[in-house]
Amino acid sequence: MSGVKGSRTLMTPHLALIAAAVAVAAVPLLTPDRYVLKVLVYVGVNVIVIAGLALLFGHAGQISMGHAAFVGIGAYTSAYLVKTLGAPWLVGAIAATMLAAAGGLVLALPALRLRGHYLAMATLGFNEIMYVVFREARAVTGGNDGLGGIPYPEVAGLRIDTPVGVYLLVWGVALLTLLLVTNILRSRPGRAMRALHATENGALACGIDTVGLKIRTFALSAALAGLAGALYAHGVGFISPTTFGLDQSVIYVAIVVVGGAGSLAGPVLAAVALTLLPYADALVPGLTKETIAVMQDWEADIYGLAMIAVVIFAPAGIGGLLRRASARRAGEVRG
Amino acid sequence: MDAAEFFQYVIAGLKSGSIYALVALGFTVVYGATGIINFAQGEFFMLGGVLAVWFHSLGLPLPVAGIAAVAATALLGVVFERVALRRQRSANPLVLVIITIGASMVIKSLARHLFGPDELSLQEFTPGPSIDVAGAAVERQALWVWGLTIVAVLVLAWLYRRTKLGRAMRACSISHDAARLMGIDTARVVMVSFGIAAALGALGGFAVTPLTQTSWDAGAAIGVKGFAAAILGGLGNPVATVIGGLVLGLLESLSVAFLSSTYKDAISLLVLLVVLFVRPQGLFGKARRGKV
Amino acid sequence: MIFLSVRGLTRRFGGLTAVDAVSFDVHEGSIKAVIGPNGAGKSTLFNLITGFDRADEGSVMFDGASLVGRRPDAIVRAGLARTFQNTELFEDLTALDNVRIAADLGHPGGFLRSAIRFRLAPGERDGAARAVHLLRLAGIDGFADTPARDLPHGTRRLLEIARALATAPRLMLLDEPAAGLNGAETRTLIDALYRIRDEGVTLVVVEHDMGLVMEVAEEIVVLDRGAKIAEGPPLLIQKDRAVIEAYLGEECGDDGC
Numbered sequence: 097m098s099g100v101k102g103s104r105t106l107m108t109p110h111l112a113l114i115a116a117a118v119a120v121a122a123v124p125l126l127t128p129d130r131y132v133l134k135v136l137v138y139v140g141v142n143v144i145v146i147a148g149l150a151l152l153f154g155h156a157g158q159i160s161m162g163h164a165a166f167v168g169i170g171a172y173t174s175a176y177l178v179k180t181l182g183a184p185w186l187v188g189a190i191a192a193t194m195l196a197a198a199g200g201l202v203l204a205l206p207a208l209r210l211r212g213h214y215l216a217m218a219t220l221g222f223n224e225i226m227y228v229v230f231r232e233a234r235a236v237t238g239g240n241d242g243l244g245g246i247p248y249p250e251v252a253g254l255r256i257d258t259p260v261g262v263y264l265l266v267w268g269v270a271l272l273t274l275l276l277v278t279n280i281l282r283s284r285p286g287r288a289m290r291a292l293h294a295t296e297n298g299a300l301a302c303g304i305d306t307v308g309l310k311i312r313t314f315a316l317s318a319a320l321a322g323l324a325g326a327l328y329a330h331g332v333g334f335i336s337p338t339t340f341g342l343d344q345s346v347i348y349v350a351i352v353v354v355g356g357a358g359s360l361a362g363p364v365l366a367a368v369a370l371t372l373l374p375y376a377d378a379l380v381p382g383l384t385k386e387t388i389a390v391m392q393d394w395e396a397d398i399y400g401l402a403m404i405a406v407v408i409f410a411p412a413g414i415g416g417l418l419r420r421a422s423a424r425r426a427g428e429v430r431g
Numbered sequence: 432m433d434a435a436e437f438f439q440y441v442i443a444g445l446k447s448g449s450i451y452a453l454v455a456l457g458f459t460v461v462y463g464a465t466g467i468i469n470f471a472q473g474e475f476f477m478l479g480g481v482l483a484v485w486f487h488s489l490g491l492p493l494p495v496a497g498i499a500a501v502a503a504t505a506l507l508g509v510v511f512e513r514v515a516l517r518r519q520r521s522a523n524p525l526v527l528v529i530i531t532i533g534a535s536m537v538i539k540s541l542a543r544h545l546f547g548p549d550e551l552s553l554q555e556f557t558p559g560p561s562i563d564v565a566g567a568a569v570e571r572q573a574l575w576v577w578g579l580t581i582v583a584v585l586v587l588a589w590l591y592r593r594t595k596l597g598r599a600m601r602a603c604s605i606s607h608d609a610a611r612l613m614g615i616d617t618a619r620v621v622m623v624s625f626g627i628a629a630a631l632g633a634l635g636g637f638a639v640t641p642l643t644q645t646s647w648d649a650g651a652a653i654g655v656k657g658f659a660a661a662i663l664g665g666l667g668n669p670v671a672t673v674i675g676g677l678v679l680g681l682l683e684s685l686s687v688a689f690l691s692s693t694y695k696d697a698i699s700l701l702v703l704l705v706v707l708f709v710r711p712q713g714l715f716g717k718a719r720r721g722k723v
Numbered sequence: 724m725i726f727l728s729v730r731g732l733t734r735r736f737g738g739l740t741a742v743d744a745v746s747f748d749v750h751e752g753s754i755k756a757v758i759g760p761n762g763a764g765k766s767t768l769f770n771l772i773t774g775f776d777r778a779d780e781g782s783v784m785f786d787g788a789s790l791v792g793r794r795p796d797a798i799v800r801a802g803l804a805r806t807f808q809n810t811e812l813f814e815d816l817t818a819l820d821n822v823r824i825a826a827d828l829g830h831p832g833g834f835l836r837s838a839i840r841f842r843l844a845p846g847e848r849d850g851a852a853r854a855v856h857l858l859r860l861a862g863i864d865g866f867a868d869t870p871a872r873d874l875p876h877g878t879r880r881l882l883e884i885a886r887a888l889a890t891a892p893r894l895m896l897l898d899e900p901a902a903g904l905n906g907a908e909t910r911t912l913i914d915a916l917y918r919i920r921d922e923g924v925t926l927v928v929v930e931h932d933m934g935l936v937m938e939v940a941e942e943i944v945v946l947d948r949g950a951k952i953a954e955g956p957p958l959l960i961q962k963d964r965a966v967i968e969a970y971l972g973e974e975c976g977d978d979g980c
Contacts, residue, residue, distance in 0.1 A: 159525060161532075206708050212524040213468035214707065216532075217658060221703040224655055228697045276838040283837035284827045291813055291824045297775065298811035302825040303799035303890050312834055342651060346532060353529055358815070393544075400536030404515060407529050 109278045112361070113271060120267045124260045133259040134332075135375040139368055140266035141328045142351075146367040147270075147277045147360065148320030149348050154357040155281065156313045157293030158207055162219035163348045165226035166196045166318040168340025170325025172230065172237050175246045175335060180236075185250040189326045196322020197315045204314035208307055223342050230337035242336030249330045262331045269327060273320060274364065281360060289313060290358065343396070350403040356413025366414055370399070432688065435566025440688040441681065442564070446573045446642075448680020449580040452673040453635035454657025455664070456587065457628035459672040462661075463604035464624035467524055470531040471511070473654020474538040475629040478504045479636025480645030481542055484551040493556060501633045507538075508629025512622050535650065542647040555641045576638045583634055584673055587627070591669070600624060604667060632657075652696065659703035665713030675713065726751040726925050727803075727894055732771055732781035734764075741767045743949035744781070749894070754916065754926045756940035758933075760969060763946040765929045766808055769896050773805045774798045785894065800828065804892035806883045808899045808929075814872040818882050821871055822857055825889035826850035854889060861885040861915055877908035884915065894925040901932040913939055937961070945969070 123136065145167055152158050170192035178188040199222075206218045230237050237243060248257040249265055256265050280286050291299040292306050299306050329335050351370055355363030374392040377383045391398075406413050454476050461469045479500050486496035515530050556575045561568040591597035602610040603620045610617050635653075636645060656679065664675025679699055686698045706713060727749040734742040742764045749755050757765050770776035772783050774795035783790040790798055813821050827850055858864040861881040866874055874882060880900055887895055900916075901909050909932060916939055920926055930936050936943065936957070943960045945953040947969040953960055960966055 157525065159528065206704075210707060210711065213470075213528045214711065216470075216528050217468065217662075218704060218707045221655065221659075221700050221707070225697055225700045225704070228694060228700070232693050279839065280834060280837045285834050285837050287820070287824050287827060290816070294813040294815060295811045297795075297807065298813060299824075300775070300795040301773075301799065301805060301807070301811060302886065303796050303828040304824070305794075305796050307794065316834060346536060349529070349532065350536075394540070396536050396540035397544075400533040400540065403533035403536070404530050407526050407533070408515070408518070411526070 109282075109361070110275075113275055113278065116274075117271050120271065121264075124263060128260065130259045132379070133263045135372065137263055137266050137331050138328075138375070139371045140263070140270040141324045141331070142348075142367045142371045143270045143364055144273050144324035144327070145321045145348060146351055146355070146363050147273050148317035148324075149352050150355070150360050150363040151277055151280070151289070151320075152313050152317035153349065154352050154355075154359065154363060155286065155293060156289040156310065157357070158310060158313065159212070159216045159349070160203070160219045160314075160317070161216050161342070161345050161349060162203065162221075162223035162226070163317075163321050164340045164342070164344035165223040166199055166321035167325035167328070167344075168226060168230055168335075168337070169199050170196045170322030171329040171335045171340070172243070172325075173322070174326035175243050175329045176236050178330070179243070179246050185247070185330065188330075189249075189323065192326035193319045193323045196325065197319035199322075200315040200318025201311060203318070204311040207310050207314060220342065220345075223345050227337055227341050230340060237337070240337060242334055243329075244334040246329050246333050246335070248333075249327075266327050266331055269323065273323075274360070278360060285309070285312075293357075347399055350399040353403050354406045354413055356406075356415025356417075358412065359415025359419065361418060362413050362415025373398070437688070438565055439567040440684045442567050442569055442573070444681035444684030445677060446576055446680070447683065448660075448677035449576050450635045450639050450653070450676075451656050451660040451679050452676025453580055453583060453631050453638075454653055455661035455672045455676045456583070456669060457632040458658055458661040459667055459669055460587075460600075460624050460628045460631070463667045463669075464600055464621050465527075467527045467531070468658065469625070469628065470528065470654070471535040471538060472628060472632055472657060473650035473652070474535045474542075475504050475508060475632030475650075476636040476653050476657070477542060477645065477647065477650035478507065478538070478629075479633025480553070480640035480649065481546050481551060481636075481647065482633070483637045483640065484553055484645070485546060487553065493554070497637045500637055501630050504633035505626040505630040508625040508627075509622055512625035516625075517618065517622075535654075539647060539650055546647060548647060550644045550646045551640070552644045553637075553640045570642065572638075572641045576642070579634060579638045583631060584669075587631075587669060590627075596620070596623060655703065656699040659699045659706070662706050662711070662713050663702055665716035668713075668715055671713060671715035674715070678714075724751045725749070726786060727772075727927070728782075728784040729772065730782045730784075732768065732783065733779050734767055734771055734776065735779050740949050742771060742778075745946065745949075745951050746781075747944045747951065747954055749925060749927055750942075751925055752920070752923065753941045754920055754928065754939055756936045756943045757927065757929045757946065758931070758936055758943060759946035762948070764949040765946055766898055767949075768946070769805060769898050769929060773803065773896060799890050799892070802891070802893040803896070804887040804890045804894075805896040806880070806887050806898055806900060808902065810879050810883045812871040812879060812883060812886075815870060817868050817870055818858060818863065818874065818878075818885075819851075819854055819867040821882060822854035822886045822889045823850055825886045826853045826857075828890045857885045857888050858882075860888070860918065862911060877904050877911075880904065881912070881915065884919075888919065888924070892924060894927070895919070897926065897928045897930075899929055899931065901930055901935050909935055 124133065145163060149160065149163050152160055173195045174188035174192040177183040177191055178185055203219060203222055207215055210218055231240055248255055249262070250256065256262055288299065288304045288309055291302060291304055292309055296306055351366045352363045355366030372379060374388065374395055376391065377388045410416060412419070454472060457472045457475060458468060461467065461472070482500035482503055483496045486499045487493055491499060511534055515534060516527060555572045557571050559571050561570050591601060599610065599615045599620050602613060602615055603617055607617050660676040660679040661672045663679055664671035664673070679702060682702065683695060683698045687695050725748045730746045732742055732745045733740070745768060757768065759765055767776065771778045772790065774790065774793055774797070778791060785801060785803055788801060790801070790803070813824065855864060855867065858867055861884060863878050863881050863885065866878055871879065871882065884897065884900065901912055904912060913935060916926060928940070940957055942954070942956055944951060945960060945966045952969060953963045953966045
């Protein structure tokens with residue numbers, strides 16, 4: 097982030113996004129396979145969640161072990177409003193985002209007073225409480241049996257009920273999210289977040305309103321997770337409490353850690369790679385069902401070990417490796 | 432509700448409260464020595480039960496299997512500290528949190544692979560009918576739970592007060608720098624603390640398995656409750672932690688008695704959040720201005 | 724004109740009174756020093772004034788407005804900046820970026836506006852230019868692209884001063900700026916302090932380096948065990964018996980420093 101040279105470096109991530117958009121648009125043209133598209137929908141949903149968590153945890157340094165709960169809040173809110181109450185899909189999606197944001201605001205309050213592991217425990221407790229709510233509030237959530245038959249998204253009277261349609265909707269939102277988050281990170285709020293992460297006293301001494309920053313970042317991060325939840329619910333059609341439990345929150349944290357704090361590209365790439373891993377047979381046709389089963393079985397170990405290894409050996413994660421590689425290349429160009 | 436019924440709930444609360452106290456002591460011992468929260472503490476509890484079942488299935492008599500399970504878990508705690516945490520001592524506490532979270536993921540998953548996904552059980556230590564105390568039925572195993580908890584607490588107290596190691600641990604909990612100036616090997620204290628914490632958790636797991644069964648994923652729930660207990664009493668203060676455990680157990684049990692059993696698990700979570708929001712130093716901790 | 728007015732400021736930690744009913748004034752455009760033996764409560768005093776700690780009793784008035792109970796960032800926005808005894812720099816960022824973050828202060832940039840921006844806002848370009856200017860003022864513009872963690876000790880302290888300046892303060896509190904500096908670096912620091920004062924910034928400095936204090940300060944406040952035991956111009960302080968007993972006597976001979 098060397099600033100004065102400014103506008104040129106501002107463009108590079110935008111170019112990357114344009115390239116990504118082209119790639120995203122190309123996929124359905126290359127393969128109309130329902131399974132592939134469905135897996136890529138999961139990837140897209142996770143990218144949205146991770147973008148928000150990278151903002152909160154990677155940049156501002158506020159750990160959240162409860163992000164899956166926000167996804168769940170968004171998913172159940174939208175599903176309930178649209179399926180049970182018959183509201184239009186956009187209303188459901190917006191309500192999901194707002195309610196999740198409200199949850200983020202609530203969780204931001206202890207964040208103001210707690211740090212590090214205490215905050216981790218508070219967010220963990222929040223996730224566990226929401227899990228109990230998802231399980232027990234059967235009238236709204238369907239309890240352990242889950243909530244099925246969730247209608248397809250419908251925008252401006254147009255029902256999006258094909259695999260390609262859902263895929264394009266989810267990835268459209270994902271790319272837009274990445275664009276917005278990228279812009280935020282490159283401007284004043286992003287710098288303020290990095291300052292807060294580095295040393296809160298230093299940030300305060302620079303006149304940064306750390307209280308307001310934490311609250312806003314929590315709310316935005318939670319809102320994105322809620323939006324992802326809404327998209328997931330309507331894209332997949334069925335949701336149940338286990339999808340939004342603590343294990344999933346830990347996986348999100350692991351993805352951001354492996355991807356690298358202080359970067360957006362790293363966590364996003366990690367999200368894509370790690371979400372695809374248990375479904376690798378979608379991309380690599382040669383893999384047998386047994387191999388996939390083994391990978392899914394050992395998923396948690398892979399995540400846990402990867403997290404520990406990254407933190408010990410490559411603290412900057414994938415993002416750090418990318419930065420070093422591009423710095424080296426820039427050095428070569430300048431010669 | 433009559434007195435006997437009420438007493439039954441109290442007994443139940445003290446029973447689970449003892450287990451929470453053991454797990455909570457594990458949190459407190461590690462926190463006192465290192466200032467971090469070991470997110471893998473719940474898994475130590477799980478290993479106590481799971482390993483005991485396995486050792487017993489290999490033919491070891493029950494008490495030996497239990498001792499072996501506790502010892503093995505303690506060893507794991509020590510190894511974990513040496514391998515994963517030792518070098519990161521000066522790192523950002525967030526880094527240490529992540530390492531313990533990663534470790535708990537791996538331990539949990541390995542347990543599933545090695546010992547299977549099903550529930551595992553142990554016979555009671557001294558099989559026999561429940562004992563009648565003032566109209567309430569007290570399982571014999573519950574007596575074992577209390578007995579072992581009391582022994583563990585007494586041993587810990589003796590350790591802290593009467594041994595050089597205990598004094599070193601207390602010094603570390605005040606300040607690592609001061610302790611080092613006094614010539615204390617703080618690295619060794621940290622390592623031993625992890626071993627003790629693991630042993631305490633495992634003891635709880637072993638003692639309670641005949642009552643509640645155990646399985647590879649028993650760690651997460653108990654970990655949260657143990658932490659809630661520790662923080663309710665006051666993290667870093669062993670006596671307060673034990674009280675916190677018993678209080679939490681009672682709160683849970685009484686909520687089932689007077690409210691409903693549906694949200695029983697949410698009680699400890701609510702306690703956790705309320706304490707963190709309102710009084711992070713716990714019931715017996717000293718208030719500190721500024722952040723926790 | 725009295726710019727900063729501290730009255731009866733008190734802070735207790737359990738049984739220990741770290742700051743004991745301290746009162747003094749700072750005149751606009753002056754350089755004031757706060758000295759005292761170790762543990763006299765100087766850093767605590769700074770924390771109380773700048774909002775990093777909450778006073779138990781007393782008041783702090785800055786340019787007519789009360790500072791007690793306000794958050795540190797609000798106090799910075801009111802025009803009062805500080806540096807720390809142990810520098811609180813953004814270690815992974817370059818010297819330039821450290822200053823830039825503080826320079827952001829003048830330019831609002833909420834989440835929404837930032838999210839839809841595609842070009843550098845004009846305010847931001849100014850902020851970057853100001854940052855370069857301030858580094859030059861502190862004499863460390865050669866280190867602009869060096870990460871803070873790689874900077875030599877003296878440069879770090881100057882960087883923190885440059886960063887504090889970027890918030891456009893009218894009064895600056897410097898907590899032991901010369902700690903760990905050699906003779907030449909201290910000279911650079913003293914020159915920088917004069918330049919800053921000439922730019923119109925009032926300075927309050929906590930220092931142990933008596934040479935610097937006697938040269939730079941127009942007025943000195945002496946603390947011992949949390950209480951003020953003397954206040955006045957350097958020449959009077961040098962001769963003050965209470966001060967010599969408490970502090971100077973340990974370091975210097977009977978003929979002063």
